Amino acid sequence: MKRKLIVFGLIFTFAIASLSACGDNSSGDTGKRSENTLTVLNYGKYMDENVIKQFEKETGIDIKYEEYESPEEMYTKYKAGAIDYDIICTSEYIIQKLISEGEVLEQDYSTLSNYSNLDTDILKLAQSYDPKNSYTVPYFYGTVGIVYDTTKVTEDEVSSWNCLWDKKHKNEIIMMNSVRDAFIPALKLSGYDINETSEKNLREALKLLDKQFPIVYAYFVDEIGDEMISGNAHMALIYSGEAAYAMDFNENLAYTIPEEGSNLWIDSWFIPKTCQNEEAAMLFLDYLCGHDVGMANFEYVYYASPLTSVVEALDEEVRNNEAVIPSKESLAECEVFTSIDDEKTALLNHLWQELKSRTVQ
Amino acid sequence: MVKKTLSNVYMTLIFLFLYLPILVLIILSFNDSKTRVEWGGFTLKWYIECFQSETIMTAFATTLQITVISAVVSTIIGTLAAIGISAMKAKSRAFYLGSTNIPLLNADIVTGISMMLLFVKFVDLGFVTVLVAHITFSIPYVILNVLPKLKQANRSTYEAALDLGASPLYAFYKVTWPEIRSGVFSGFLMAVTMSLDDFSITYFTKGAGVNTLSTMLYTELRKGIKPELYALSTILFFTVLLLLLLVNYLPNRKKSTTVERV
Amino acid sequence: MNKLKRQLLAGPYLVWIIGFIILPLLMILYYAFFDENGSFTLEYLSHIASPINVHAMVLSLELGVAATVICLLLAYPLAMILNNLKIKNQSLIVFIFMLPMWMNFLLRILAWKLLLNKNGVLNTVLMSIGLEPVMILNTPAAVVFGMVYEYLPFMILPIYNSMARIKKDYIEAAHDLGANEITIFFKIIIPLTLSGIISGVVMVFVPALTSFAVSELLGGGKVLLIGNVIEESFMQGMQWNAGSSLSLVLMIFVMVSMTIMNIFDKDGEGTAVW
Numbered sequence: 001m002k003r004k005l006i007v008f009g010l011i012f013t014f015a016i017a018s019l020s021a022c023g024d025n026s027s028g029d030t031g032k033r034s035e036n037t038l039t040v041l042n043y044g045k046y047m048d049e050n051v052i053k054q055f056e057k058e059t060g061i062d063i064k065y066e067e068y069e070s071p072e073e074m075y076t077k078y079k080a081g082a083i084d085y086d087i088i089c090t091s092e093y094i095i096q097k098l099i100s101e102g103e104v105l106e107q108d109y110s111t112l113s114n115y116s117n118l119d120t121d122i123l124k125l126a127q128s129y130d131p132k133n134s135y136t137v138p139y140f141y142g143t144v145g146i147v148y149d150t151t152k153v154t155e156d157e158v159s160s161w162n163c164l165w166d167k168k169h170k171n172e173i174i175m176m177n178s179v180r181d182a183f184i185p186a187l188k189l190s191g192y193d194i195n196e197t198s199e200k201n202l203r204e205a206l207k208l209l210d211k212q213f214p215i216v217y218a219y220f221v222d223e224i225g226d227e228m229i230s231g232n233a234h235m236a237l238i239y240s241g242e243a244a245y246a247m248d249f250n251e252n253l254a255y256t257i258p259e260e261g262s263n264l265w266i267d268s269w270f271i272p273k274t275c276q277n278e279e280a281a282m283l284f285l286d287y288l289c290g291h292d293v294g295m296a297n298f299e300y301v302y303y304a305s306p307l308t309s310v311v312e313a314l315d316e317e318v319r320n321n322e323a324v325i326p327s328k329e330s331l332a333e334c335e336v337f338t339s340i341d342d343e344k345t346a347l348l349n350h351l352w353q354e355l356k357s358r359t360v361q
Numbered sequence: 362m363v364k365k366t367l368s369n370v371y372m373t374l375i376f377l378f379l380y381l382p383i384l385v386l387i388i389l390s391f392n393d394s395k396t397r398v399e400w401g402g403f404t405l406k407w408y409i410e411c412f413q414s415e416t417i418m419t420a421f422a423t424t425l426q427i428t429v430i431s432a433v434v435s436t437i438i439g440t441l442a443a444i445g446i447s448a449m450k451a452k453s454r455a456f457y458l459g460s461t462n463i464p465l466l467n468a469d470i471v472t473g474i475s476m477m478l479l480f481v482k483f484v485d486l487g488f489v490t491v492l493v494a495h496i497t498f499s500i501p502y503v504i505l506n507v508l509p510k511l512k513q514a515n516r517s518t519y520e521a522a523l524d525l526g527a528s529p530l531y532a533f534y535k536v537t538w539p540e541i542r543s544g545v546f547s548g549f550l551m552a553v554t555m556s557l558d559d560f561s562i563t564y565f566t567k568g569a570g571v572n573t574l575s576t577m578l579y580t581e582l583r584k585g586i587k588p589e590l591y592a593l594s595t596i597l598f599f600t601v602l603l604l605l606l607l608v609n610y611l612p613n614r615k616k617s618t619t620v621e622r623v
Numbered sequence: 624m625n626k627l628k629r630q631l632l633a634g635p636y637l638v639w640i641i642g643f644i645i646l647p648l649l650m651i652l653y654y655a656f657f658d659e660n661g662s663f664t665l666e667y668l669s670h671i672a673s674p675i676n677v678h679a680m681v682l683s684l685e686l687g688v689a690a691t692v693i694c695l696l697l698a699y700p701l702a703m704i705l706n707n708l709k710i711k712n713q714s715l716i717v718f719i720f721m722l723p724m725w726m727n728f729l730l731r732i733l734a735w736k737l738l739l740n741k742n743g744v745l746n747t748v749l750m751s752i753g754l755e756p757v758m759i760l761n762t763p764a765a766v767v768f769g770m771v772y773e774y775l776p777f778m779i780l781p782i783y784n785s786m787a788r789i790k791k792d793y794i795e796a797a798h799d800l801g802a803n804e805i806t807i808f809f810k811i812i813i814p815l816t817l818s819g820i821i822s823g824v825v826m827v828f829v830p831a832l833t834s835f836a837v838s839e840l841l842g843g844g845k846v847l848l849i850g851n852v853i854e855e856s857f858m859q860g861m862q863w864n865a866g867s868s869l870s871l872v873l874m875i876f877v878m879v880s881m882t883i884m885n886i887f888d889k890d891g892e893g894t895a896v897w
Contacts, residue, residue, distance in 0.1 A: 039569045044580030049416065064570035067580040072859045077565075080481050085569065171758070177844040179859075218761040218843025232741045349859055350675070356847040357678040368704040375701050378772065379723050382734035385744075386726060389734075438635050445633025448626045457633065460640045463648065466877045468833035470854050471870040474863075475647030478654075497643040500636065529628070547717065554724050560836070578729050586733070594726050601725045605718045 038280045039064045041074065041088040043267070046140075048300035051293050058287075061280050070178070070221070078103075084274040087281040089139050092266045093180070096129040096339035104135045105271045105278070112137075112282065114289035121331070122306040126266055128336045136268035137285050140303035142240035143264055143326050143334055144181055145257040147224075147247070152234040161185035161258045163235065165208070170215040174227060174236035177219035179352040180337060181263070182209065185237065188260040194335050197344045206351050210360040219356075228253055239265070241303035244323035248302075255323035257330050264326070264334035266306075383598065390591035408596075411589035416577065421593060423488070424557065424573040431495035432552040438496070439503025439552075440545050444537070446504070447511040461501045472498060473565035486568035494566040495559065499552035506548035507541050514540040654867035667868040676852060676869065680876075683848040686763060686838075687831040690770035691778075694827045695820065697771070698778040702816075705779075706786045713787060720776035732769060732840045736760065739768075761843025769837040774830060778823035785819025786812070829877055849873060 040052075044067040052063050066085075068074040071094040078085065078098075098104050109115055115137075122138050130136045146158050152172070157163045164173055164185055176182050184194050186205035196202060217233050224236050225246040238246075243255040269288070271281050287293055294307040304325045305311060311325060319325055326334075340348070354360045390408070394401025411417055446457045464472055473494070480490045514537060522532035560575040567576060574593070581587060658664050670676070705716060723731065738744045739760050746756035759765045789812065797807050813820075835850030853873070856866035 041569070066569040069580055070858070076858055080477060084485075175844075213845075216845070219845060220843065230740065230742055346862060349855065349862070353675045353679075353847065353852060353855070356845065356851075357675045357682075359674040359678050368700075368707070371700060372704055375697065375775075379720070379775070381738065382731040382772075383723055383726055385734040385737055386730055438639060441632040442636030445630045445636070448629035449633070453630075457636070457640070460644050462881070463644050466829055466881070467874060468835070468850055468853060468870060470835065470850070470857065471651065471873075472647070474857055474866075475651045476643065478650040479643075479647045493643060497639065500639065504636075543714070547714070550717075550721065554721055558724050558728050560729065575727060575729070578727060586730070590730070594730055598722075598726050601722060605715075605722065 036060060036277070036280065037062045037064055037086075038277055038284055039066065039084065039086045040284070041066045041068065041078075041085045041090075043067065043089065044069055046089065046267075046301055048296045051288075051296055054293070055284060055287055059280075059283060061277075061283070063284075078272070081274075084276055085272055086275045086277050087269060087271055087284060089267055089269045091337075092126070092129045092136075092268060093337040093339045095136055095268060095270055098270070098272070099130070099135050100339065103273050105273060105275060106134045107271060107278075107282065109133065109137055109285070112286040112289060114286050114291075117289050117291065117294070117307050117309050119306045119308050119311070121328070122266065125264060125331070125336060126268065129338060130268075136270045137289070138266050138268045138306040139288070140241070140301060141264065141266040141306060141326075142304050143257055143330060144176075144184055144237065144239060144262045145243065145255055145323075146235050147228055147238045147243040147253055147255050147323075148235035149228070149231065149233075149252050150254050151252050155254070155256070158235065158256050159259055161189050161260050163258075164237065165212050165215070167215055169234045171217045172234035173212075173216050174224055174233045175212070175216050175219050176224070176237045177221045179348045181237065182219070182352075183348070184263050185258075185260075186212075188258075188262070194263050195338045195340070197340055197347075199347060202347070202351060206355060206360055209355050210358075213355060213358070240323045240326060241301070244302055244321060247321075247323060257322070257333065259333075261333040261335070264331060264336050266336065267303075386591050387595050387598075389588065390595045392588065407588040407592040411592040411596075414587075414589055416572075417587075417589055417593060420572040420574050420577040423571060424575075427488075427492055427495055427563075427573060428553055428556040431492055431499055431556050432549055435496045435499035435552050436503050436545060436549045439500045439548060440507050440541070442500070443504045443507035443511055443541075447508065461504050464498045465501050469559070469561035470565075473562040476562070477565040480566060486566060488568070488571050490566045490568065491563055491571060491573070494562050495556045498559070498562060499556060502551040502555060503545070503548035506551060507544040510541040510544035511537075651867045651870060654863050655871045656868075658864060667864045668871075670865060671868060671872050675847075676849070679847050679849045679852045682763070682846070683832055683850070686767050686770065686846075686848065687828055689767045690774065690831045691824055691828045693767065693771050694775050694778040695824065697775060698782055698823065699820075701779055702783040702786050702819075703812075705783055713784075716783060717780060720779055724776070728773070728836070729840070731772075732837070735769065735772065736841070739765070760841065761845055763842070763846050765841040765843075766838045766846050766848075769841040770827075770831045770834065773834075773837060774827040777826035777830075781822035781826065782816055782819040785816040785822075789815050825881060828880065832877065833873060 038061050040063055042065070046067070047065075052065055055061070056063055068077070071091045074088070074090055075094055075097070078088070095104065118138060122141060123133050125141075126133060126136060126138055146163070148158050153163070153169070157166070163169070164175070180194075183202070183205055186208040187194055187196050187201075189208060190201065190205050192201050192205065196205070218227075220227060220236075224238050225242045227233060228236055228238075228246045229249045231250070238255075240255060243253070247253045247255065269285055271278060275281055288297070289307060291307070291309040291313075294305055294310045295313065298305045298307075298310050302324065311319060314325070320327075322330065391403050391405070392400055393404035393406070442457070446454055449457070467475075476490075476494050476497070477486070480486055480493075484490065519532055519536045522536050523529065527535070558575070560579060563573050564576050564579065567573070574590075578586065578590060581590065655667055656663055656665070658666070710716060736743075739757070740746070741756070741758065741760070749756055759768065793811055793815075794807055797811055802810070833850050835848060835854045838846045838848045838851055839854075849869070853866050853869050856862040856869065
């Protein structure tokens with residue numbers, strides 16, 4: 001009995017100590033929100049912690065920072081009306097969906113003092129989903145391509161998406177475990193647009209993916225960089241920024257965009273209808289577009305920044321690394337995803353499950 | 362003799378199977394390398410950084426609060442419920458036990474989403490909703506640990522105590538409590554363990570800015586887990602180990618209590 | 624009177640059941656049977672028999688059964704060995720098997736990946752002693768491996784508990800009457816530990832059947848279990864209705880297997896899951 005009491009006692013002291021240690025900042029309680037709070041929702045590991053602290057210190061605004069893993073999860077949580085977010089960063093095709101559903105507030109972003117720091121080329125590309133640049137502010141962007149081990153695969157091989165179907169590399173190919181990204185090579189090889197939605201053409205691409213399935217080592221999302229660093233595969237479909245991270249740790253790795261073309265993705269900020277503090281949200285956006293903050297975030301995230309001052313300040317070597325900053329030529333070869341309606345999303349998911357359950361007809 | 366060696370080898374293999382990943386994590390917590398895949402020399406810096414990281418410490422504190430509060434509350438509600446259920450007739454007992462099985466049998470994700478669907482209708486998601494969810498899935502573990510003890514307990518001694526003039530509370534404390542104590546304790550422990558290990562349910566019921574270690578870890582997966590988390594897990598693991606040794610090797614324990622039915 | 628008072632102690636729990644178990648369940652039912660416009664439909668339920676779901680269900684069953692059988696085969700001898708050790712403090716055993724769970728599940732699975740990788744620790748060791756490397760990751764076998772790892776304690780503990788309760792006298796009596804070890808094992812030990820076996824089987828089979836995290840982490844995205852289908856319909860496709868109807872079917876499925884096990888577990892000792 002005594003011993004059990006000791007255990008209970010210890011656990012309690014533990015808990016009480018932790019309660020008192022952070023009673024004020026942790027519990028993020030429901031209900032009341034103080035006047036000056038900003039609830040931010042962002043991808044995981046997509047902002048330097050110090051940037052947030054600095055903002056809180058400069059403005060006295062309290063930031064409630066929340067992270068998520070995949071845009072679909074974010075969408076689920078947002079649509080459930082679970083939390084009133086003030087400002088959200090996510091992928092362009094989800095934003096487009098939210099815009100069409102009337103969930104995004106329109107703003108005159110050109111009033112931001114740092115707005116001129118944004119690369120006009122990127123803003124132009126963003127117009128494919130935000131025609132007047134009035135709903136979003138780009139945060140980071142990049143391409144989808146192939147990261148490959150130069151000791152196992154030649155540069156020539158990876159010039160076409162066909163390399164991902166080469167039986168020579170059986171069990172040495174990693175694909176992305178997200179529907180739209182995984183369809184890119186198959187759609188491009190079948191001669192279609194990455195935004196193809198007709199069931200017949202999608203099924204044609206699916207046949208290709210089905211043929212590829214037996215030689216694929218795995219379908220991953222987040223681990224691709226690490227897997228390539230440790231040499232577990234010869235090549236992988238990957239986001240450019242992720243490739244840049246992997247290349248930093250393994251000098252045998254290289255990144256390329258096959259000649260058939262690929263996808264350009266832009267992660268952007270938007271202010272949702274649920275926003276309770278527009279003024280603070282705008283202030284935060286302006287702050288993010290500044291040079292020093294942009295630089296800190298770039299160094300932390302290591303994806304292509306749409307801020308001209310940041311890119312200009314980079315070393316020649318980094319700036320010319322295709323995996324970090326896509327060249328203007330590759331930008332021209334790439335398309336941006338457009339949002340697809342619920343029915344087509346369901347179709348894509350269905351096809352994806354057919355592939356995974358090996359029931360493709 | 363051969364049999365003895367064989368059993369020892371077998372036992373060692375099973376323990377290796379269960380504890381090998383933990384050993385790996387402990388080693389990684391001392392690894393001076395940014396990626397998790399290669400050994401870069403011994404270091405203690407992750408332990409220092411782990412205590413300096415506000416995010417990790419906050420998530421750790423939230424985890425502790427939720428775990429301890431939910432385990433205590435569910436132990437109280439669950440023990441009371443078990444006593445109540447044991448006095449019930451077959452029909453209502455079946456209702457209670459059936460409901461108790463639901464959170465155990467449902468896929469975590471279903472439990473999580475169904476609660477989220479309910480919560481968002483009435484309140485904002487936050488610390489409290491996670492707590493309520495954890496209490497909900499912990500209570501069944503307590504009940505199912507206490508109930509068998511109550512079954513084994515001798516009802517007539519409790520009633521005899523009442524007949525002899527003891528107040529119900531006193532009779533409970535003197536007669537019933539010693540019999541169910543070990544069940545309550547293992548129920549509490551199960552509740553703590555389950556709460557610590559849960560990810561899915563927490564993920565759906567938490568609000569902005571509320572993170573437990575599990576949910577933080579999940580977002581960390583995106584770009585490789587910070588080695589600080591290995592350090593924290595190692596500390597947590599040894600703390601529990603220490604508690605365990607304390608419980609089992611402190612002097613004074615007359616006769617080992619009855620078998621814990623876990 | 625007294626009994627009634629005791630029953631009242633379950634009051635708080637009743638409130639809890641209604642508020643946080645039954646109500647959320649009704650939400651799932653609602654989504655399974657009503658579309659966005661709130662009208663009744665059986666459409667979602669009719670999708671259940673699609674080839675994808677059937678395939679995923681069959682695969683889940685196969686892997687779940689495999690994991691359960693392996694757990695049983697590993698746990699039973701271990702329980703006997705532990706029982707023969709005659710450890711006085713049996714809660715120590717409980718602690719030893721629960722202790723690994725205090726390290727986060729995601730982290731532990733991650734560690735296994737490091738060990739089992741193509742160029743991982745295990746293969747380095749195997750190759751250095753001249754053996755063929757093992758390529759288990761990203762296959763159904765790896766998923767079974769992960770399930771066995773995660774749920775083995777749930778098989779060991781109930782079997783060990785029921786074994787510890789066997790009275791020594793029975794075995795001695797059987798010996799005196801001339802029974803050999805094999806007869807004793809099949810005629811005494813197995814029947815007397817049956818309730819423990821059943822508890823263990825339920826506790827391993829049910830979570831293995833519904834799990835989605837293990838297959839996601841160790842299956843390399845190539846193993847689609849019914850849990851993954853449910854997870855994806857909630858998380859990726861926003862198809863809450865389809866997800867709800869599937870979870871409903873899964874629940875019924877689990878309850879049916881529980882009932883079958885209860886029939887075999889005549890004395891009802893194993894019904895309490897633990």
